[in-house]
Amino acid sequence: MRFEIEKKIPGALGRAGTLRTSRGDIHTPAFVPVATKASVKALTPEMVRELGAEIVLGNTYHLYLQPGDELVRDAGGIGRFMNWPGPTMTDSGGFQVFSLGVAYGKDISKITKITDPTLMIPERFDDSDAPRLAKIGADGVSFKSHLDGSIHYITPEKSIQIQHNLGADIIFAFDECTSPAEDLRYQEEALERTHRWAERSLKEHKKLLGAASVFSSLRPANSFGRDPRELKNRNSSSFSPALFGIVQGGRDENLRKKSASIIGAMGFDGFGIGGSFAKEDMSDAVRWVNEVLPEEKPRHLLGIGEPEDILSGVENGVDLFDCVAPTRNARNGTLYTCEGKINITNAEFKKDFSPVEKDCGCYVCKNYSRAYLCHLFRGKEMLAGTLASIHNLYFTIHLVKNIRQAILDDRFPDFKRDFLAEYNSK
């Protein structure tokens, strides 16, 4: 994997570049659609590619539970398994430590609205018996499967082993995503744990890289009954995943910078910026981190993808974003437009025969009306989620592409100002 920076935003941390992997190039800043279970929900990989995506992100924990990482390995890796020929990345399962742990059953997510004060009160010490599916143990995390209740203990080593089996081009260190509701003492404790886990992830990764590639040595080449040329292709590809370390530190400037400094010096190929944020804290946290991280390596802001957040992320030095928002919102009837989000199921769209967005170049806007999408949603037709996902992913991917172009053309500030003015106009 190689990363080349082509242009920087004057006076800011942002940049445009290209991330080169053996399976293809990613032009940054880039948006990474999420394919948690080796599927971008409601879409075929061909559609995802058609929308302009250059890489997709799968999830270690979910694929480990189902169908199992060894099965994915035997299928030729996540990309081949899901018929996505380009680059892939997998998240480490660190987010599930959070979403199935402290956040389980609560109104806490990646972004917590600080307007709800009850969520900002540290409750770590009085909710110890609250139901949760993930519990942090001595050197890893025990998960209770949401699928069948079985217990699984995931360590940093285990996460990296699973990810090597999944076979993505970029993988992530196992980390602990903390809630902004946690107090400073807990943030420090969790951060030290994340740093220890980062070391162990890196060590395990190097160990596995040192061993022969899982795709050329683990099984006899003829065990598939497949076209031998396929096997030859797969075996001949010099598969060597890049490992990104993850910076945490909550909303505290010192902790964020400390984390960036420590993770930044460990020798990772790139970096993830993690954490659950209060919305108003995010751009500060990202800036603090990217001021410290080595400039020449790529940075991925984990799980962030609302337009305004992408703009501030890019400005503050982020190269890659992944987020479920475009696809999840789509399935739930919320569509992005340049004038803000709309809920296409609302009564006002029942007889609106105009496209979702007038000048949008996506397949949906060129061929269907708001009234039709409204009808599909009300009729609970599966096509609703598909068409809406196409539009939302196109919107987000193209927003990022336009941001990239604006950087290359030296007009990022104007682009940002104009976009936000229109996006927030209604």
Added chain:
RNA sequence: GCGUCGGUGGCAGAGUGGUCAAUUGCACUUGACUGUAAAUCAAGCGCCCUUAGGGCUACGAAGGUUCGAAUCCUUCCCGGCGCA
């Protein structure tokens, strides 16, 4: 015509003397969703008042019994079924 069972909010369908403006589902209205426990979840859904709450009108229609009726009685209207 006789007998019988039934008529409850947009629909289906609970309730069968007070805790009923009426459980529940659907529909409808609006919100939320940021490394996917998510094609999900939440709130509202008779009318009026600014909220806590209060007032009014309602369970086919009209009378009645009762301190009190969607619930009991009478008659009428309407529907299903059976027999003529």
